[in-house]
Amino acid sequence: MKTVLITGASSGIGKALVQYYANDNYQVFAFGRDTARLEQLKQLNTNITAVSCDLTDLSQLQQVSTTLPMFDLIILNAGNCEYIDDPVNFDAALFQRVMAANVQSVANCLSVWLKKIKPYGRVAINSSSAQFLPLPRAEAYGASKAALTYLARTLRIDLQPHNIFVSVIHPGFVATPLTAKNTFAMPSILTTEQAALAIVKGLNKGKDEINFPPVFIAIMKFLAFLPRPLWRKLALRML
Numbered sequence: 177m178k179t180v181l182i183t184g185a186s187s188g189i190g191k192a193l194v195q196y197y198a199n200d201n202y203q204v205f206a207f208g209r210d211t212a213r214l215e216q217l218k219q220l221n222t223n224i225t226a227v228s229c230d231l232t233d234l235s236q237l238q239q240v241s242t243t244l245p246m247f248d249l250i251i252l253n254a255g256n257c258e259y260i261d262d263p264v265n266f267d268a269a270l271f272q273r274v275m276a277a278n279v280q281s282v283a284n285c286l287s288v289w290l291k292k293i294k295p296y297g298r299v300a301i302n303s304s305s306a307q308f309l310p311l312p313r314a315e316a317y318g319a320s321k322a323a324l325t326y327l328a329r330t331l332r333i334d335l336q337p338h339n340i341f342v343s344v345i346h347p348g349f350v351a352t353p354l355t356a357k358n359t360f361a362m363p364s365i366l367t368t369e370q371a372a373l374a375i376v377k378g379l380n381k382g383k384d385e386i387n388f389p390p391v392f393i394a395i396m397k398f399l400a401f402l403p404r405p406l407w408r409k410l411a412l413r414m415l
Contacts, residue, residue, distance in 0.1 A: 177223075179247045181205040183231060183285065184254030186213035188352035189302070192372035193251060198223040205244065207231070207254070231281035237288055246294045249379065252282050253302040255320075257354050259313040271316045278320035282327070293340050300343040300379060301328045305387070307346065308396040309407070312414045332384060343378065344385050347371055348392040360414070364392040 180197050184190035186208030194206045198221035207227045208214050214226035229240050231254055256277035258270050282301060293299060304321040306314055328344035335342055349355055349362035350371045366374075366389060378386030387393040399407060 177201060177203050178249070179203045179205070179245055180249040180251065181207065181244070181247050181289065182251045182253060183207045183281075184302075185217065185226075186210035188354065189347070189350060189368050189371050189375070190251075190253040191217060192368040193253065193375065194224060195220065196372050196376055202248075203245075205247075231284055232276045234284045234287070237284050241288050241292075244289075244292055246292050246297075247289070248294055248297050249300070250285075250289055250293060250298075251300045251302070251375075251379075252285050254281055255302065255354075257317045257357075259317065260315045261313060263315070266315075271319075274316035274320050275323075278317070279323050279327075282324060286331075290335075290340070295339045296341070298341040298343060298379065298382075299331070299335075300345060300375070300386075302345045302347070302375075303328065305346045305348045305393055305396050308393075308400045310411065312411055341382065343383060345375055345378070346385065346387045346393065347374075348389050348396075364389045 180202045182190055182193050182197070182204065185194045185206035187210070190208065194204050194217060198204045202223060204224045205227060206214060206217055206224055207229055209228065209230055211228040214228055218224050218226040227240055230236055254277070256274060258274050260267060260270065286299070290299070301324050303324040306318045307322040307325045311318055325344050325346070328342050332342040349365040351365055351367055355362060355365070371388070374388040375386055
């Protein structure tokens, strides 16, 4: 039986991925912070092992990982989003929280789990399509996701001699508890099940970068090629 570890498993894309892989007869280790939701998830399929853990706490992560098996696939999906609403009074504490949840947690996971990936296994890091463009209010979230994309791309080079493959995931808008807090329009929004299926298909094909939905991503990439002053004028209209 193949093994997969998925973080951010108690809700959203992570939960949908756990259900998909468990139904596909993987042994799934579902990591999250919401113990009650993880226990509910565990009841759905005997292939699911639920692990409650704060990934930003390295010592806690090390402790709960001592008995874990080797993995065919690790999907680092956990993350958070908070916006900078007052840039003049820049909120350093908010910025630190987002970077800890989205970047430092991934670094902690890599430090503990890279040694637990089987030869020719894969680690996937969930970034965001937000990293393609500088977006209003996204100083913390966008910076964290740009950092993850760069991290994944460099790891892909350095881990290849060790027979470990790396994918980075750039979703568009997905209907999750995080995006439910957004008060702006979210074009081409997908369900968590649609997002999970796109990720699984990309990973099965061994893609280095998994971008979806395709039309939305194409628009984002097109906008990224605009002259910066022009994009800035367009972005100001979003405020």
